[in-house]
Amino acid sequence: MPELPEVEVVRRGLESWVSGRVVTEVDVLHPRAVRRHVAGGPDFAARLKGHRIGEARRRGKYLWLPLADSPSAILAHLGMSGQLLVQPEDAADEKHLRIRVRFEDDLGTELRFVDQRTFGGLSLHGTTPDGLPDVIAHIARDPLDPAFDDEAFHQGLRRSRTTIKRALLNQSLISGVGNIYADEALWRAKLHYERPTATFTRPRTTELLGHIRDVMNAALAVGGTSFDSLYVNVNGESGYFERSLDAYGREGEPCRRCGTPMRRRPWMNRSSYFCPRCQRVPRG
DNA sequence: GCCATAACCTGGGGGC
DNA sequence: TGCCCCCAGGTTATGG
Known part of the structure; x- marks a missing residue:
């Protein structure tokens, strides 16, 4: 995709x-x-x-x-x-x-x-x-855009009464993040996908944005090498990066941090992949 | 106005 | 072999 x-x-x-x-x-x-x-x-x-x-x-x-x-x-x-x-x-x-x-x-x-x-x-x-x-015009800037406003994003999270993964997929708040990279960034940040956005502190938002940028840049670095011919690489299969995924699609496989089997949960007519130990369900 | 959910669409794959 | 059903998921429309 x-x-x-x-x-x-x-x-x-x-x-x-x-x-x-x-x-x-x-x-x-x-x-x-x-x-x-x-x-x-x-x-x-x-x-x-x-x-x-x-x-x-x-x-x-x-x-x-x-x-x-x-x-x-x-x-x-x-x-x-x-x-x-x-x-x-x-x-x-x-x-x-x-x-x-x-x-x-x-x-x-x-x-x-x-x-x-x-x-x-x-x-x-x-x-x-x-x-x-x-x-x-309603699509927000993406996190790799130099003009992306980290502080405005943080304030947007604080204002919303929703959960973090929904917010990451809301293209009017931050664009370019889909189901795969949302799961990857949340795993890197050790955040459960249902953490309420209103609980985010500024350092936590900053850290999450850093992970989003890291995972996207890593994918870009690999994908960017795969079109050097007439073929404009577009097979949405995330091609070479697929084998580097830490969360998405890894149900039952050991978490690369702690070894706990990764889980998949139905979520908004799709799936969320997470480590039940590293990414604890928020209380309440 | 904000938030959650259904619908759109097709082919691969698993179960029987 | 073939049928049925589930699954993938970004965006928009709709409803609460």
Whole structure:
């Protein structure tokens, strides 16, 4: 599942292989892949034609390609299974190919959006003066953004009457953290996922943010080495980092700190993985 | 206004 | 072999 580190790897790939190119043709092969573009697939295709792609940008799990000659941008979200691939034009179509973008140069490659579960998609939106697509103005900065405000995040936790993992997944408070990295950061911080956010002291918040950044940077460092060819790495499987996970998916396996078998608990229609010894259930 | 939960979607995998 | 059901989960809509 693509979370912030995976999306950043994709952004870098797009920067290398797509930015600067001029769109000639767009095929929308599945309407659901452009459902956020309310005017529909034909409109999406028509509006892109002839425009030059600017520098790829990202906030949290959203990434976008500004149109260099227009105050608008192609917004992309990979959802759970989305991939953005740069493929040779004559390569066979992927089984779940949803959108194809061709360019006017003679590099011989095209951009493909491939998505099995169609939770992701592309859409075109106007941009705010600072270049942000208007529809994601409510998405908070992510913890790797130099302008992320640690103190505002702490105050947000203190104000909320909810629990920490819910807060970490709330993209209007902090973006880019999904189920996997939430569990990883909470394990590193020795915090139970149901700890009330109102109990957080400033040092505890600071420590947790540090672990979030550490685990994301570690994933980024590994993922960043995996696209050095035409293939824009996007398989959301967190590829090489998967074997470095300490919590997620490790039910029954020994905690890497204390050896206690890790547990999995159903949580919000998904799962939370934690060490019952290191991450004690809060009282009350 | 805040918070919790259901719904969206598809294919892999386990059980029988 | 094949059918059924569970599971994965980011975001948004809805309801309390």
